[in-house]
Amino acid sequence: MYSKSRKLRSRFTFSALIFIIVTVSAWGGNGNKAAAASASAQPDPYRIVALGDSLTAGYEHGFTVNSVPYGYVEQVYEQALFHGLRAEYANYGIIGLKTEGLKLLLQAASDGRTVKPDEIQEQLQDPRKDTLVGQTAQMAKSIRSADLIVLTIGGNDLIPVMSKLLDGATNEEIATYIQAVLNQYEKDLETTIRTIASLNPKAQLVMADQYSPLPLPVLKDGAAQLRSKLDQVSSRLGTDGIKLQIADVNSLFTGHEVEYTSIAQGDIHPNRLGYAAMGQAFAKTIWGDYRTVRPRSAGSQMSVVVDGKELAASAAPPVLRSNRSFVAMRDIIDALGTGAKLSWSNASQSATITYNGHKVVFTINSAYVVIDNNKVKLSTPPAFLLKTGKESKTYLPLAALSEALGLQVTYRSTLQTAFINK
Incomplete structure (x- = not known):
């Protein structure tokens, strides 16, 4: 997911600073895990860990301190319930996080170190950053016990592209810049996935590709190149026995950018329809299908x-x-x-x-x-x-x-x- 113009970007920064999406707990997030009334042993839960940027956090236009996220992570959790799993989840998504920032955060978690936000990425926009970045021990524990790890990352890496366009950079200069960013993205992403795999080699690992919310050829091309880098990383990891599955989000958003995002309101993040599409992409990659309930009859409450x-x-x-x-x-x-x-x-x-x-x-x-x-x-x-x-x-x-x-x-x-x- 790529940035918009400076005006739109500043609007997002302001809105991001005035709300808190959700307080992440040890397990459950918004999972509403029921406590067993009996002391008898219960089956192990199916644990989901979500890592990455604002898409993982579930940010959407108009959020306030009272808003509750309903992004793709929550829908993956619901799909686990649909499949008869005793599911619970922990969401560590951070607004504005770049691939290098995620790499450094996970390295700290793996090493057992506590870090501050500026040590992984300067000027993080998430108002929860001190809490999220400061709980590397809990993050490592969650990853080690996870059955499924989902993530989104990479869109923020190309935020400066719009600035360069507005500053009058030539197509050649922009192409050179994008290639340099993508090369670094590829290295940082591979290190990130290897760190996750070292913490938990058995968890299913699923990552989304990126969509481009603006109809600009350079951004569309950037999304395609980013997917190519993601495929290359997945292929190399596979030779070492690390399976990284890719949820195809970009193809679902292509032609539906206005419908699936809040771009008309000056925000490039998904709206509820967009997050539903992402949830479907993840569910089909993880379980091979996407489940819903039957239409309810008149008068049926649930x-x-x-x-x-x-x-x-x-x-x-x-x-x-x-x-x-x-x-x-x-x-x-x-x-x-x-x-x-x-x-x-x-x-x-x-x-x-x-x-x-x-x-x-x-x-x-x-x-x-x-x-x-x-x-x-x-x-x-x-x-x-x-x-x-x-x-x-x-x-x-x-x-x-x-x-x-x-x-x-x-x-x-x-x-x-x-x-x-x-």
């Missing part, structure tokens, strides 16, 4: 995906109460499949579910649930009966049920979908 499979259409669709998810008892038991058993007591108006070595008892309108013979106060509204057609259906609080059974439950408001993974 979708539920269990172990990678969406609940079948039902006369008793999932509902939200007090911002909590509830599902029809029989539907969720059927979705869990073999091993899940259900019994209903008319006398006590209670449902007993056994699964995965646990037994959970819900009573209609009770503020308590019994988990493995222990009475626990619900943090959600209680189970209830809801009349659908001529019969009443028992609805259970999804989070309480899933956690009590040792499952991971994650609700994504962006998709109006709850994911339950075993």
Whole structure:
């Protein structure tokens, strides 16, 4: 992703300095990882680490201190949930980061050194730079335990091209400059990937190519040359057993620059459509497909995906109460499949579910649930009966049920979908 004119660049710099995208935690970011209610051992999570520049950070035009990013990283995380994975993620994207800066940051992480922002790159634009750059120990730990590492980098390397164009540089001078930058990019990128691989040789590593948001031949040519350098690096790494996969973002943006970016508002970053396109490119590279839920019927408030499979259409669709998810008892038991058993007591108006070595008892309108013979106060509204057609259906609080059974439950408001993974 390349820079625009000085005016547009200064506008971005100002907006970047007035907001904080997200506070990065040890694991989870915006992952909303559910805490297990039981002390029994849980499967290892599928860990995603995101590295790179503002595209990884999820920056888009108009962000404020109250904005929550929904960039390609968040969509990769959602796709992991769609594939039945107990996913969580850590996002270390830094606004304005160049390839050399990422190289130096990762070298410090690998060496166990703490660095300051100016030691990796002068005048970083990200208001979170002290926090992000200062946590090299946590970054190294995250990389070492990752199953998937995704990154974007390289667009900021060519920021001076626009300045040279505005200053009247000849095409030959610009071409010479771009070639010098790309040669250095190639060296820095290869060092960066080798450092990541040394920290974690087993993680799947996927990087995006770059799109050009402005219809200028020199920038279009630069994007093509950058992709060529990326391919060369990937090929050399492959001979040493390091697999770097490339997500083809550029082809999706070509012809859709105005539609997929905020260039009309003076900002070259992707908008929601652009980040969705990036998410699709990454998902197809990682898993070979891109998944969505079925269109919901009128009156249906949410979708539920269990172990990678969406609940079948039902006369008793999932509902939200007090911002909590509830599902029809029989539907969720059927979705869990073999091993899940259900019994209903008319006398006590209670449902007993056994699964995965646990037994959970819900009573209609009770503020308590019994988990493995222990009475626990619900943090959600209680189970209830809801009349659908001529019969009443028992609805259970999804989070309480899933956690009590040792499952991971994650609700994504962006998709109006709850994911339950075993």
